[in-house]
Amino acid sequence: MSAPSRRAMLAQAGSVLALSAAPAIAATGPDFPFPGGNGARPLASDFPQKGAMVLQRSRPPLLETPFTDFDSSVFTPNDKFFVRWHWSVIPTEVNADSFRLKVHGQVDRELSLSISDLMKFKRVEIAAVNQCSGNSRGFFEPRIPGAQWGNGGMGNARWTGVRLSEVLDKAGVKSGAMAARFSGLDEPAVSDGPRFKKSLSIERARRPEVIIAYAMNGKKLPLLNGYPIRLIVPGWYSTYWIKMLSDIELLDAPDDNYWMKTAYLIPDTSHADMKPGQTGVTMVPINRMVPRSFITNLGAGARVKANAPAKLRGMAMGGDCGVAKVEVSGDGGQNWHDAKLGHDEGPYSFRQWTAALTMGPPGEASLAVRCTNTIGETQPDTPNWNPSGFMRNVVERLSVTLV
Numbered sequence: 001m002s003a004p005s006r007r008a009m010l011a012q013a014g015s016v017l018a019l020s021a022a023p024a025i026a027a028t029g030p031d032f033p034f035p036g037g038n039g040a041r042p043l044a045s046d047f048p049q050k051g052a053m054v055l056q057r058s059r060p061p062l063l064e065t066p067f068t069d070f071d072s073s074v075f076t077p078n079d080k081f082f083v084r085w086h087w088s089v090i091p092t093e094v095n096a097d098s099f100r101l102k103v104h105g106q107v108d109r110e111l112s113l114s115i116s117d118l119m120k121f122k123r124v125e126i127a128a129v130n131q132c133s134g135n136s137r138g139f140f141e142p143r144i145p146g147a148q149w150g151n152g153g154m155g156n157a158r159w160t161g162v163r164l165s166e167v168l169d170k171a172g173v174k175s176g177a178m179a180a181r182f183s184g185l186d187e188p189a190v191s192d193g194p195r196f197k198k199s200l201s202i203e204r205a206r207r208p209e210v211i212i213a214y215a216m217n218g219k220k221l222p223l224l225n226g227y228p229i230r231l232i233v234p235g236w237y238s239t240y241w242i243k244m245l246s247d248i249e250l251l252d253a254p255d256d257n258y259w260m261k262t263a264y265l266i267p268d269t270s271h272a273d274m275k276p277g278q279t280g281v282t283m284v285p286i287n288r289m290v291p292r293s294f295i296t297n298l299g300a301g302a303r304v305k306a307n308a309p310a311k312l313r314g315m316a317m318g319g320d321c322g323v324a325k326v327e328v329s330g331d332g333g334q335n336w337h338d339a340k341l342g343h344d345e346g347p348y349s350f351r352q353w354t355a356a357l358t359m360g361p362p363g364e365a366s367l368a369v370r371c372t373n374t375i376g377e378t379q380p381d382t383p384n385w386n387p388s389g390f391m392r393n394v395v396e397r398l399s400v401t402l403v
């Protein structure tokens with residue numbers, strides 16, 4: 001979409017997100033190697049608190065992290081962190097003084113907490129990957145409608161906040177409560193649209209790693225990433241990581257709202273895999289993440305010295321547990337060599353890896369990387385498929401030219 005039409009669209013829609021007058025769209029965004037093409041995207045740098053981002057959609061904003069940014073650090077800078085919203089009615093500013101988080105439903109005491117009330121709970125910090133369920137959807141074949149993400153619909157940050165369990169304890173969850181349902185300040189753009197709400201079982205909600213975060217990489221959350229507070233569910237896909245979290249409702253029955261019952265379902269099969277058109281498959285709400293790994297210091301088509309050791313670098317994630325092993329291959333996955341793991345930032349974080357891999361004779365070569373997590377799961381050799389394009393974690397391959 002061209003810059004003028006994007007601005008026109010936003011203007012037409014009324015004040016949603018204030019964009020600067022001068023659009024900053026570079027001609028040279030990535031051209032993702034999606035099957036069947038249509039992978040070219042512009043870069044946009046005119047979203048508030050965001051640097052140059054791959055523009056997937058303006059309204060509501062879908063901004064992808066340019067993949068080269070993952071090479072600089074295992075922590076994704078706030079201004080390069082991806083952005084995804086379902087509805088376009090998002091506050092352009094939030095007054096942190098008057099903001100309140102409501103806790104209600106099956107509780108002994110309803111709460112209405114200010115940010116300073118929240119900060120009285122014990123402060124905790126956790127490194128965790130936030131990854132969209134549909135990250136890498138553009139690579140699915142057959143192609144699937146929805147955000148055509150490359151691999152940058154994910155990011156890793158140090159999140160600071162308070163344990164959800166302590167907030168729930170303060171409210172006193174009644175014994176009959178079955179789920180905690182979360183929603184934020186964003187609203188449907190159509191009057192009968194279902195507000196974005198997601199639920200966790202009480203057991204999951206009480207886990208010690210689940211926090212309400214008020215800071216990201218030591219700074220306030222960018223507005224587009226959920227200022228002033230958001231839910232962090234380490235190890236689970238970010239559909240549960242409710243932004244601008246303003247409401248927690250304790251339910252006495254499983255949540256059957258649209259976003260739990262109809263959207264965000266995966267086949268209850270190994271690797272969430274099924275055949276296009278297959279029927280009779282049991283579907284369940286998406287949940288834990290699975291291992292992934294990427295080469296970050298080389299791009300597709302890079303020229304690499306033949307018959308010499310090449311330095312490879314990248315990052316890996318275990319999913320909902322740590323990284324046990326990363327292996328690299330210079331021959332498309334026939335032979336594997338252990339990479340060296342970098343500093344351990346905890347089980348939910350990206351982990352850097354490095355490897356020196358001896359390259360073959362001049363010609364085309366396919367590099368590959370795979371991660372095994374601490375519960376022994378390894379990335380599969382063949383891609384999975386499901387009707388929403390969720391949970392891609394196939395071994396990624398990168399073609400380079402040896403010269």
Ligand SMILES: Nc1nc2c(c(=O)[nH]1)N[C@H]1C(S)=C(S)[C@@H](COP(=O)(O)O)O[C@H]1N2
Nearest residue numbers: 082083084085086132184225239241242243
């Ligand atoms: N309030 C609210 N929270 C939300 C969403 C949303 O639409 N509204 N989308 C979820 C989804 S599907 C994703 S992928 C992540 C994206 O988080 P980010 O924009 O901070 O990267 O936010 C999650 N939290």
Ligand SMILES: [Mo]
Nearest residue numbers: 132133134239
């Ligand atoms: Mo998502």
